[in-house]
Amino acid sequence: xxxxxxxxxxxxxxxxxxxxxxxxxxxxxxxxxxxxxxxxxxxxxxxxxxxxxxxxxxxxxxxxxxxxxxxxxxxxxxxxxxxxxxxxxxxxxxxxxxxxxxxxxxxxxxxxxxxxxxxxxxxxxxxxxxxxxxxxxxxxxxxxxxxxxxxxxxxxxxxxxxxxxxxxxxxxxxxxxxxxxxxxxxxxxxxxxxxxxxxxxxxxxxxxxxxxxxxxxxxxxxxxxxxxxxxxxxxxxxxxxxxxxxxxxxxxxxxxxxxxxxxxxxxxxxxxxxxxxxxxxxxxxxxxxxxxxxxxxxxxxxxxxxxxxxxxxxxxxxxxxxxxxxxxxxxxxxxxxxxxxxxxxxxxxxxxxxxxxxxxxxxxxxxxxxxxxxxxxxxxxxxxxxxxxxxxxxxxxxxxxxxxxxxxxxxxxxxxxxxxxxxxxxxxxxxxxxxxxxxxxxxxxxxxxxxxxxxxxxxxxxxxxxxxxxxxxxxxxxxxxxxxxxxxxxxxxxxxxxxxxxxxxxxxxxxxxxxxx
Amino acid sequence: xxxxxxxxxxxxxxxxxxxxxxxxxxxxxxxxxxxxxxxxxxxxxxxxxxxxxxxxxxxxxxxxxxxxxxxxxxxxxxxxxxxxxxxxxxxxxxxxxxxxxxxxxxxxxxxxxxxxxxxxxxxxxxxxxxxxxxxxxxxxxxxxxxxxxxxxxxxxxxxxxxxxxxxxxxxxxxxxxxxxxxxxxxxxxxxxxxxxxxxxxxxxxxxxxxxxxxxxxxxxxxxxxxxxxxxxxxxxxxxxxxxxxxxxxxxxxxxxxxxxxxxxxxxxxxxxxxxxxxxxxxxxxxxxxxxxxxxxxxxxxxxxxxxxxxxxxxxxxxxxxxxxxxxxxxxxxxxxx
Numbered sequence: 001x002x003x004x005x006x007x008x009x010x011x012x013x014x015x016x017x018x019x020x021x022x023x024x025x026x027x028x029x030x031x032x033x034x035x036x037x038x039x040x041x042x043x044x045x046x047x048x049x050x051x052x053x054x055x056x057x058x059x060x061x062x063x064x065x066x067x068x069x070x071x072x073x074x075x076x077x078x079x080x081x082x083x084x085x086x087x088x089x090x091x092x093x094x095x096x097x098x099x100x101x102x103x104x105x106x107x108x109x110x111x112x113x114x115x116x117x118x119x120x121x122x123x124x125x126x127x128x129x130x131x132x133x134x135x136x137x138x139x140x141x142x143x144x145x146x147x148x149x150x151x152x153x154x155x156x157x158x159x160x161x162x163x164x165x166x167x168x169x170x171x172x173x174x175x176x177x178x179x180x181x182x183x184x185x186x187x188x189x190x191x192x193x194x195x196x197x198x199x200x201x202x203x204x205x206x207x208x209x210x211x212x213x214x215x216x217x218x219x220x221x222x223x224x225x226x227x228x229x230x231x232x233x234x235x236x237x238x239x240x241x242x243x244x245x246x247x248x249x250x251x252x253x254x255x256x257x258x259x260x261x262x263x264x265x266x267x268x269x270x271x272x273x274x275x276x277x278x279x280x281x282x283x284x285x286x287x288x289x290x291x292x293x294x295x296x297x298x299x300x301x302x303x304x305x306x307x308x309x310x311x312x313x314x315x316x317x318x319x320x321x322x323x324x325x326x327x328x329x330x331x332x333x334x335x336x337x338x339x340x341x342x343x344x345x346x347x348x349x350x351x352x353x354x355x356x357x358x359x360x361x362x363x364x365x366x367x368x369x370x371x372x373x374x375x376x377x378x379x380x381x382x383x384x385x386x387x388x389x390x391x392x393x394x395x396x397x398x399x400x401x402x403x404x405x406x407x408x409x410x411x412x413x414x415x416x417x418x419x420x421x422x423x424x425x426x427x428x429x430x431x432x433x434x435x436x437x438x439x440x441x442x443x444x445x446x447x448x449x450x451x452x453x454x455x456x457x458x459x460x461x462x463x464x465x466x467x468x469x470x471x472x473x474x475x476x477x478x479x480x481x482x483x484x485x486x487x488x489x490x491x492x493x494x495x496x497x498x499x500x501x502x503x504x505x506x507x508x509x510x511x512x513x514x515x516x517x
Numbered sequence: 518x519x520x521x522x523x524x525x526x527x528x529x530x531x532x533x534x535x536x537x538x539x540x541x542x543x544x545x546x547x548x549x550x551x552x553x554x555x556x557x558x559x560x561x562x563x564x565x566x567x568x569x570x571x572x573x574x575x576x577x578x579x580x581x582x583x584x585x586x587x588x589x590x591x592x593x594x595x596x597x598x599x600x601x602x603x604x605x606x607x608x609x610x611x612x613x614x615x616x617x618x619x620x621x622x623x624x625x626x627x628x629x630x631x632x633x634x635x636x637x638x639x640x641x642x643x644x645x646x647x648x649x650x651x652x653x654x655x656x657x658x659x660x661x662x663x664x665x666x667x668x669x670x671x672x673x674x675x676x677x678x679x680x681x682x683x684x685x686x687x688x689x690x691x692x693x694x695x696x697x698x699x700x701x702x703x704x705x706x707x708x709x710x711x712x713x714x715x716x717x718x719x720x721x722x723x724x725x726x727x728x729x730x731x732x733x734x735x736x737x738x739x740x741x742x743x744x745x746x747x748x749x750x751x752x753x754x755x756x757x758x759x760x761x762x763x764x765x766x767x768x769x770x771x772x773x774x775x776x777x778x779x780x781x782x783x784x785x786x787x788x789x790x791x792x793x794x795x796x797x798x799x800x801x802x803x804x805x806x807x808x809x810x811x812x813x814x815x816x817x818x819x820x821x822x823x824x825x826x827x828x829x830x831x832x833x834x835x836x837x838x839x840x841x842x843x844x845x846x847x848x849x850x851x852x853x854x
Contacts (some may be wrong), residue, residue, distance in 0.1 A: 098754065112752035112808035129748040131807040134526035138806075 004110070004139040005117050011148040012096035016087045018154050023086030025159035027079040029167040034072040037174070041065055048182075050196060055189065055226070060181040067177070071170070093118050103151060106142050113139045188225055188344065191337045195222035198330050214249060217242055218330065225337055232345035236338060243334045250327045526807065533742050533802050537563070539729045540588050546724055547584040548577055549717065550710035557701045557820055558585055558675065564795040565743050566698025567654055567674040569639075569689075569824060573681060576703045577714075582635040582675040590728035590735035591632035591671070598642035600685060604649030608659040609666075624661060629653050630668060632736065636676035640686045647693055650674065654696045671739045691783070691827060698792045700824035749798035751809045758852055759793045759814055765846045766826060776845045780832035785825035792821035811852050819843050 002010075037044070045061055048054045056064070090096065097114030100106070113135055116128050185193060195218050203215030221238045224230055524532075537559060544555050554570070558581065561568040570578050579595070586593035596607055609627035613620055628634065629650070636650065653659050654674050658667045676697070678689070694700075706714060717724070730738050764772035767784030777784065796817035797809040804813075819840055826839040 094753070107804070107806060107808070107810040107812065108752055108755055109806060109808050109810075111754060112750050115752045115754075116750070127750065129750050129807075131526045131530070131745075131748050131750065134530065134807050135750065137527075 002143065004113055004136065004143055005119070007143050007146060007148070008093060008097050008100065008110070008114055008117075009119070011100055011152070012091060012093055014148040015096055015099065015152055016089075016091035018152055019086035019090040020083040021086075021154055022156070022159045023082035023084075024079045025156050026082055026162050027075050027166065029160065029163040030170050031072060031075040031079060033167050033171065034068055034075055038065065038068040038072055041068065050193075052185070052193070054185060055183045056178075056181060057183060064177070064181060093120060100146075100151075104142055104146070106139075109135060110139055110142060188337070188340050191333060191340055192222040192225040194333050195219075195225070195330075195337065198326065198333060201326060202330070210249060210252075214245060214330075217245060221337075225341070232341050235341045239334050239338050239341065243331065243338075246327055246331050246334065250324070250331075253324065253327065529745050530802060530805060530807060533563075533745050534805060536729060536738075536742060537803060540585075543588045543726055543729060544581070544584050547717075547726060548581050549713045550706050551577070551581070551703055554581065554701045554703055555585075557699050558582075560796055560799040561698045562589070562671065562673050562739070563742050563746050563799055564698055564792075565671070565746075566792065566795065567676070567696060569694070569697040569700040570675060570677045570703060571680055571700060572677070572703030573705075574679060576705070578677040578703060579635060579637055582633065582677075584726055585675075586633035587726045588728055589633075589739065590730040590732045591673075591739070592732075593633045593635070594628035594631035595635040595637060596628045597637045598639045598646070600641060600643060600687075602642045602646045604646050605661075607646065607649050608653065608661055611662055624664065624666065626666070627659075629659060630666070632669060632671055632673060634672075634674045636674060638679055639676040640678045640689055642687065644687055644690060647687065647689060651693055651696065654693075670736060671743065694824045695786055695788050697824060698795070699820040701820055746795065746798050746802060749801050749807055749809060751794055751798070754852075755797070755809055755811060755814060756794075758811055758850075759790050759797075761850055762793065762814070762818060762822075762846065763787075763790050765850055766822065766843065774846050774849050776837075776842050780828055780835075780837045780842055781826055781839075782829045783827040785822050789822050789825045793817055796821055815847060818847060 041061070041064070045056050048056070090099070094111070094114045098108075098111045101108055101110040104110075116124050116132065118124050199215040199218035199222065202211045202218065207215070221242050224238055225235055540559055541552075541555055544559075545552065548555060558568055558570075562585070570581070572578055583593055583595070596602075605627065607627045607629050609625050609630065611622040612625045614623045615621075639647065639650075649659075653668060653672070657670070657672045658665050660666070679686075728735070761772065763785055764770050765774050766777050766781070766789075767773055768777050768781040770784070773784075793814055794809065797813035800813035800816050801807065801809045822843055823839045826842060828837065828839060831837075832842075
């Protein structure tokens with residue numbers, strides 16, 4: 001049989017350890033998460049950039065890593081401090097006895113025994129009374145079947161719950177910090193991200209070695225695109241080289257596909273004719289409103305290309321179709337990238353011209369960075385919009401048709417859409433058409449003669465003078481015109497102010513009160 | 518005291534509980550209801566304190582005291598306090614006597630010389646007379662014409678006072694109130710109790726209490742039990758709890774609760790803390806323990822402190838009782854952990 005003093009001492013050590021563990025667990029989850037973030041920081045950063053295009057600059061990344069390190073160290077220190085504090089807080093003989101007392105409902109008997117047997121304070125023995133032996137025996141009875149480990153087990157749920165709250169708070173703080181530090185993807189970044197996604201698709205398991213090579217090349221180019229240190233010329237060269245690769249691969253595929261390819265080609269040819277109608281309307285606008293621009297775009301590359309792939313793809317199928325689509329997408333992305341590089345490399349005031357060129361100089365798939373001599377700057381005539389044809393992806397099949405296409409039949413120029421005015425063309429490029437200010441109505445003296453039935457509204461001026469009936473025809477004042485006598489009318493009449501005080505209320509005798517009302 | 522160490526602590530505690538239960542049951546045969554009052558009266562006796570019983574006339578206060586004395590086999594005297602009562606009427610006086618041709622002063626002991634003294638309607642006597650009881654209550658001795666007479670233990674004063682008909686009364690001074698260990702309030706009996714009272718008091722049968730001690734040994738036996746109460750141990754945290762209670766009820770103190778600061782002029786004296794500990798010890802013994810617990814202390818707070826708090830004018834105007842203030846203090850106080 002253990003003496004109560006030994007049991008209390010053993011419980012004291014156990015409780016101190018358990019309390020230290022509980023204290024440490026309060027910071028366990030935050031520490032683990034911080035360490036995990038610290039270790040996997042670069043990977044997470046690359047993943048975020050790769051998947052979503054969100055980039056963290058090297059400087060910010062270094063700062064964040066430092067912060068993570070400091071936080072981890074702080075959490076470690078806090079953990080140790082809490083553990084130590086917890087250990088020493090319960091490493092007290094009397095406090096342990098009180099806790100046991102509460103736990104087993106001993107009505108302070110164990111507590112009283114502890115205050116009189118405290119090994120750290122031997123002088124407390126003087127407080128013992130002749131009844132102490134009875135207290136000792138009663139305490140032994142309480143401690144029968146008492147096992148500290150069983151009575152006070154480690155219960156990590158509560159501290160872990162607190163710990164998860166701390167971890168959530170830390171993660172929230174980190175998220176806020178990241179939001180402040182991270183750089184959202186630029187237009188170029190988005191294109192590069194799309195290229196990477198395509199590269200991932202191309203380099204998927206089971207793809208041909210050529211596709212793997214192409215995927216690697218695409219990855220390399222996409223990385224270079226986001227490298228601000230590289231000159232635009234180099235980027236353009238890389239893109240052009242990649243483009244050639246793609247075209248080569250496409251031709252290879254077409255050869256391999258054989259009949260399928262011819263089917264596609266024929267389909268493209270067929271649609272070339274069919275699309276003429278719709279295109280003709282667009283061109284007609286160009287001719288009608290702005291001749292210069294119209295002639296530049298009149299090549300109508302988008303005309304055939306836009307329609308061609310739609311049909312061609314529809315008639316194709318299977319693997320060829322998928323790889324063809326990927327190639328087309330890739331080609332489009334490269335074109336976009338070229339356009340973007342060109343746009344970023346040119347001064348801002350020429351940007352619109354460049355984009356216009358791109359739109360105009362469509363190769364049948366998408367506009368290229370413009371070196372088209374036909375390209376004009378921003379259209380002087382706002383109504384010359386719509387000249388920028390919407391190149392459609394996958395125009396390969398209708399390429400020959402598109403290149404030979406001439407501007408469509410000129411319309412009367414009456415059916416041009418106003419919204420097309422000044423558009424830089426292809427929203428497909430990720431550009432948003434910008435509204436321009438232009439005069440909505442003819443200025444005085446311009447335009448065709450005004451006919452009253454065309455007027456939206458008319459203003460009449462009532463003459464204040466009339467022509468005299470005399471021979472001289474001079475103007476005289478028209479005194480017969482009715483004039484308002486007062487400057488304001490329809491206002492309520494002003495009431496005269498009643499300055500007299502009202503008559504005093506006379507008390508009505510009760511017998512007459514019922515007569516009132 | 519000499520026989521006490523020979524028996525084991527367990528037996529001593531058991532003897533205390535047995536005696537207390539028997540006395541409680543025996544008094545209960547005469548007094549219908551009022552179990553808590555009977556318990557407090559007996560507890561005060563074993564604590565070595567005095568008790569003030571407050572209640573309207575006819576509730577059996579005097580009968581309770583007399584029955585208690587009879588049950589314990591102690592001598593009993595009753596003093597009916599009236600405005601013309603003189604101190605010498607209580608403590609006694611020197612009277613000139615003649616024996617064998619010699620005249621001499623002989624001390625004629627007053628009614629205070631008894632084990633159990635009932636001070637009936639103590640607030641009807643003048644302060645001068647009331648103060649004559651002070652020395653006896655505290656010092657357990659009286660001094661007459663320079664001669665001190667020690668009162669036989671156990672000396673136990675049970676005073677009653679009537680909360681109504683206050684005209685012509687002299688409220689007990691604070692100093693005297695403080696000398697009572699408990700103040701208990703006797704309430705009106707419940708209908709069942711009243712019926713039982715009627716049966717017992719209006720019938721032909723009468724019940725004569727059986728003393729649990731014989732007269733010769735009663736005093737010694739009670740003193741032994743009183744010494745056992747003093748031996749009950751109190752841990753330091755429980756002592757701190759009692760000190761915290763006193764601090765919370767002391768207006769102007771750093772730990773006073775808001776209600777105390779608002780409604781009290783004076784708080785309990787150290788005698789209040791002593792009363793709490795002693796009554797907690799008795800409560801512990803009655804539970805078979807030899808250590809006082811927090812619950813034992815809490816059980817004694819209201820009877821031990823209610824008459825030691827002096828309300829201010831605001832409390833009286835708002836009819837805030839000392840009991841309600843003590844209950845607030847109990848609610849607000851946390852046990853030391």
